[in-house]
Amino acid sequence: MKRPNQKLKLLYLMKILMQETDEAHPLSLAQLVEKLEGYGVEAERKSLYDDMEVLRVFGIDIEKTGSRNCVYYVGSRTFEVAELKLLVDAVQASKFITRKKSSDLIKKMESLASVYEAGTLQRQVYVSNRVKTMNESIYYNVDKLHTAIYDDKKISFRYTDWAVDFTAGARVKRQVRKNGRRYAVSPWALTWNNENYYLVGFDAAAGRIKHYRVDKMESIHISEEKRSGEEYFKNFDMALYSSRFFGMYGGMEERVDLKVENRLAGVMIDRFGESLSLRQEGEEHFLASVTVAVSPQFFSWLFGLGEGVELLGPIEIRRQYRHYLERVLKKYQ
Template sequence: MNRNKDHDSYIKYISVIDLIIKNSDEKNPITINQIQDLIYDKGYDFKIDFRIVKKFVENYNNYYEDTIIKTYKEGRNNYFYYENPNLDLMEAKAIIDLVYSSHFFTLKTKENYKKRMQDLFSIHNQAYFQKRLNLHVVKNENEQVFYQELEVITKAIKEKKKIRFEYQKPSLTFNEKHKLTELAPIDTVFSNNEYYLLCQGAKDPNTCIQYRLDYVKNVEIVKDSDVKFDDYQLNSFEKKLNNMTYMYGEGKIEVIELEFTPNVYSNMIDKFGKNIHPKKINENLYCVQVRHIINSTFYSWIIGFGGRIQIADNDVHKKQFRDFLMENFINKNNAD
């Protein structure tokens, strides 16, 4: 009998607390009658009253040493609501927006993050996390493999060990062999909507090298290694990281055709996603049509490849690019 009584008390406690957390917030408090209705909706037939709920709430708050579930009386009704002590609603909203803006995470992973974040708040606030625009770019498809690699990397950073890995950038060459790289991992960071591994340079210990994390494969810890960074090196690494900048500007989305050499194929995927379909012009040149915002940032990105990526289609795009060069480089240099 005692076991059944303890079990029933446990079910009552869990049900009441869970229903308050999931169905209330500061703007949407819940009454005893509403809690009772929700209990019936769950298929339970036990009854509650104010005394029981008050006791459950006091025990819950005492455990957390804080008033997590608040109560007040207005008129004849006693109201209860849950106040999330860990995360503000708009903080959570901003985190989800950051996750969705990343080109690294798969759509499934983004949806999982959103669902977990929604579950931290009442049903009344879950609509705040809905996304209206689908800006997802298909790149990484096997997040489980990635997380396995990330787990090894973070373990090596924690244990201050070097790692050995293959850097498998996308290539138009089949069966390309990838050499093993052995370096000291510094940290993992998001930059330019991508996820990077930062490693200490092998030739210059005061510089760091960035690797796209979804291209880092077959990671293993070098057990007989020992990694230490002094203050000067950490300062140098931070300066390098601060230079991983991304420029924003005005413009509109247009279809544009680009020609590029095979050695920048991985950069094309970084920029436009995995679902591009390059056409081979000759052994040294490919072309592809893409949709992108055409602005000064885009032109600067093209310039950065020193001719290995060029605008190939209509005269309008070529003229706009020439005008950008004249205004920002040629005329400016002549004026200087």
């Protein structure tokens, strides 16, 4: 008499081994037979030897321990538990992934471990000043942007900001920029900077590279028109681009000269990279010439370093910085 569900036996056996075994939780042949019966599959102990050999040939790392009373478990997997914990921590700490989507992703990652190991993945990562995004659509925006980049197509979208509606009891709401007019951009790259996801693309109308926060984009449409701006991205260095924009805040790029105390060399290298050119200036200082996007964010970064850094020039940028400091100081007079 033909046993039921025999064609499913190998699949259920693999599922049981992958989900319910690890080095600390092996299963005997008798236990495997019992668990298969729970799926409506009858199995003889002898046939499981052949089945597990087939799974080994397929690539499943099935280990056996013991001599007389042998037990079996899955040894190594695609991801080690330590690797999954790193991924979980990254998802938990990511500002641009909503709480709901974080929970969904972590549950999917748990399926890559045994049920016992999955319990260790329920971790709460606390990150200073982290606020999860409220825009659930970012997950799908990223996928759509990758598709446009891969297909070499332009995109259009509406760009939004958070605003407070005092007529509705100080309710936070989204409002579109440019009265709802759509932005047209050639997408070239995505980058993760300062806990936010950004699209870096070419604005043909402006004739230059621009970036946009992905969680502020909505109603993304992929055009049939081929991207433009390839010449701007042939030798594009994303790390260099990101280092010039403080908090990815826009501004005109300028070459500025800084006089820096020696103790802040690490701060400068962390910000601008190891290729930063430094020149000695006396015994306690060095000079650095760097390209930055001049913006209030840049001035705030400078101010945060206090007397350790002096902006030497250009004179016009130095004047702008002084006026920035004066305007802030007036608030406290």
